[in-house]
Amino acid sequence: MLGDEADVDDMAAMLEEVTREIEGLELENSVLETYLERQQEAGPDGVAAARPMLQASGGKHGGGGAPSRPAKLAKLATNQKCEIATGVLQVKRQEMEDARKAAEKLVDTLKAVLEETETRIAELKKDAYEFKRDVVVGGESMRTGRTRAEKVSEYMDEKLRSRDLAVEKLKLKNATLKTSVSRVEAELKAKEETGDVLHYIDFHQLQIENKQYVAKLDGMNSELLTLKVTGGAATSSLNQVKEELAALLTEEERCNRDMELRQGLILKLEKDTAKARAQVAAERKIAKRLAQDEPQGAGAEGMPQVLDYVGQKAELFELNQVLKTWERKVEIMEMAAKKARSLKRQAQG
Secondary structure: OHHHHHHHHHHHHHHHHHHHHHHHHHHHHHHHHHHHHHHHHHOHHHHHHHHHHHHHHOOOOEOOEOOOOOOOOOOOOHHHHHHHHHHHHHHHHHHHHHHHHHHHHHHHHHHHHHHHHHHHHHHHHHHHHHHHHHHHHOOEOOOOOOEOHHHHHHHHHHHHHHHHHHHHHHHHHHHHHHHHHHHHHHHHHHHHHHOOOOOHHHHHHHHHHHHHHHHHHHHHHHHHHHHHHHHHHHHHHHHHHHHHHHHHHHHHHHHHHHHHHHHHHHHHHHHHHHHHHHHHHHHHHHHHHHHHHOOOOOOOOOOOOHHHHHHHHHHHHHHHHHHHHHHHHHHHHHHHHHHHHHHHHHHHO
């Protein structure tokens, strides 16, 4: 049993190895067929170049006949395989380059068509807006409420004149472009004649440099966008600070006006208080002098009347009340003045 299992494993390994070899030979045959077809398309020179490959492969390929079956398995040499692989690789690269150029051309064409479509749409929107403004609304008759025919005719004539001018400009531009193309073609022809023409490697180098410059330009654009965003934020902050400063200046002006008003009131109150105190002092002096001038031991006839005494007492009470009121007002105004001075110091600080 163990010997049978070992035989089965060996046969499976041999089968796998043979399968891999068959796949490799099929791939080599496919590459060789592609190479031979390309050489046949190239003409007699290509067939002559491929003849060693045919002889090495042990058959004939071309002229519409089927390849003969070799008597024994023939293989290509390593250098021949490398040559075939190099030729097929060049062909595939050329095909990829052609496909890339065709795709770029198609993309450019589609971009041009899209740009033209967007431009046309913008022109149509502009024409519709101008027609509505100049004809539908501006050409409406106030009497009948209908659009006047002369407005439509004038609008169409103006549009035709503008289109004629555009056509003339395009003709001039087309003639200029044709001249530029002719000049470039002449320069290319002169370069080809002198041998000073760019090769594929030169174009490839220019493409690499172009990509590098595009990458640098994208980086600079990103940096510019960042700077714009930073500048916008700084401008917004500056505007906010300016608004706060303007509010503080307005508050300072209001505080200054209130302080000046309250200082004026304080001065007025001080004057009124001084005047009231002077009046009270004068009344007290008069009362004292009257008391000193009163004769000692005077009879009832020389004594002041009770009503006079009561009246003077009432007047004295009223004067004391007025004095207290003015003193209270002075205290209030002094407190207000202190508060105003404190606000002014805060605003100046």
